[in-house]
Amino acid sequence: MNNQKRLPRAAITGLGVYLPSKILTNNEIATFVDTSDAWIMQRTGIRERRIAGPEETSLTMGLEASKKALVSANLTGDQIDLVICATATPEYIFPSTACLVQDAVGATGAGAMDLSAACAGFIYALSVARAYIVSKMARNVLVIGTETMSRVVDWTDRSTCILFGDGAGAVVVQAAFDDAPALGEIESVVLKSDGSKGCHLLIPGGGSKMPASEESARDRQHYIKMNGPEVFKGAVRGMADAFHQALKMGDLQLGDVDLMVAHQANARIIEGVRSRLDLPTSKVYQNLERYGNTSSASIPIALYDAVRENALKEGMRVGVAGFGGGFAWGAAIIRWGNVPIIA
Numbered sequence: 048m049n050n051q052k053r054l055p056r057a058a059i060t061g062l063g064v065y066l067p068s069k070i071l072t073n074n075e076i077a078t079f080v081d082t083s084d085a086w087i088m089q090r091t092g093i094r095e096r097r098i099a100g101p102e103e104t105s106l107t108m109g110l111e112a113s114k115k116a117l118v119s120a121n122l123t124g125d126q127i128d129l130v131i132c133a134t135a136t137p138e139y140i141f142p143s144t145a146c147l148v149q150d151a152v153g154a155t156g157a158g159a160m161d162l163s164a165a166c167a168g169f170i171y172a173l174s175v176a177r178a179y180i181v182s183k184m185a186r187n188v189l190v191i192g193t194e195t196m197s198r199v200v201d202w203t204d205r206s207t208c209i210l211f212g213d214g215a216g217a218v219v220v221q222a223a224f225d226d227a228p229a230l231g232e233i234e235s236v237v238l239k240s241d242g243s244k245g246c247h248l249l250i251p252g253g254g255s256k257m258p259a260s261e262e263s264a265r266d267r268q269h270y271i272k273m274n275g276p277e278v279f280k281g282a283v284r285g286m287a288d289a290f291h292q293a294l295k296m297g298d299l300q301l302g303d304v305d306l307m308v309a310h311q312a313n314a315r316i317i318e319g320v321r322s323r324l325d326l327p328t329s330k331v332y333q334n335l336e337r338y339g340n341t342s343s344a345s346i347p348i349a350l351y352d353a354v355r356e357n358a359l360k361e362g363m364r365v366g367v368a369g370f371g372g373g374f375a376w377g378a379a380i381i382r383w384g385n386v387p388i389i390a
């Protein structure tokens with residue numbers, strides 16, 4: 048008899064989101080830059096996005112999403128071993144936003160770190176959580192994607208300001224020890240990157256290369272700069288390839304997947320990924336019309352809405368794929384569990 052114990056599996060058991068109440072529509076954007084609702088809808092599929100109020104930040108939004116994820120998983124903060132916060136818009140350069148959440152949720156025994164992979168941050172953070180659990184370094188991990196993109200968007204640049212929105216999502220990832228298939232299990236994850244393309248999507252100022260100065264502020268160097276067509280091509284190719292590889296790694300076929308939730312960047316990008324994979328439209332979930340691109344928060348927010356709208360149910364297999372600045376991208380396959388939705 049083989050007495051060797053199976054390694055624990057990592058399963059998503061809790062999910063929470065936070066979205067600011069302020070809505071900014073395309074028509075409102077058209078009052079301050081030269082654009083139109085028709086152009087934005089046709090090129091991106093985005094109709095409106097949420098914008099953080101003066102008191103809302105990546106910390107406050109990430110914290111609210113985390114509290115809901117903990118309730119959803121029926122855990123308290125002190126049961127968390129590790130807090131990972133994926134964000135491109137942290138509260139500070141340091142301390143990490145993860146440490147601030149760790150304190151606020153009372154995760155007194157937990158390690159905490161921020162993770163920088165821009166819009167791919169949630170997939171990256173999920174993969175770290177899974178690795179910690181499978182290697183028995185943690186049992187309960189809080190994974191957060193939180194972004195205040197409205198504070199790094201150049202509101203005079205019509206090619207970028209139409210795309211992004213604010214919000215946060217969080218999941219609890221827990222160890223599953225028994226031999227039965229774990230509902231919620233993250234069955235496989237793939238991460239990829241290509242730093243040679245970093246110049247196509249970046250915020251040049253504010254780091255060690257270009258610290259904030261009067262000149263950097265005047266030249267608008269602290270805002271997102273983007274080569275749209277390059278990012279578009281990279282995102283379609285990257286997410287489709289990573290999705291394929293994640294399936295292969297999990298010994299799965301495309302037909303085994305019930306739903307795809309891709310990073311909510313642009314409806315045309317998602318359509319490009321769908322068509323490259325040859326997935327039926329009915330298996331693609333999309334909510335970017337309401338929120339725009341919320342970077343690392345987009346996947347957990349989309350998972351939340353998919354559950355709320357009954358598009359994602361217990362037992363279904365969902366493939367998630369992300370892509371962002373770096374370039375960094377990845378995909379994961381999850382057997383969805385019974386994850387209560389906390390309003």
Ligand code: COA
Nearest residue numbers: 081082086090166205206209275276278279312313370371
């Ligand atoms: N309203 C009206 N016109 C606009 C506009 C806007 N908001 N933004 C750009 N344009 C104009 C451009 O100035 C250009 O005009 P020109 O031909 O006179 O120079 C024209 O529209 C076409 O621009 P182009 O950049 O080729 O459009 P596009 O079809 O590639 O769409 C994006 C632009 C940004 C929507 C698209 O490239 C995209 O979605 N890229 C990926 C962005 C992304 O998802 N980034 C985050 C990834 S994590």
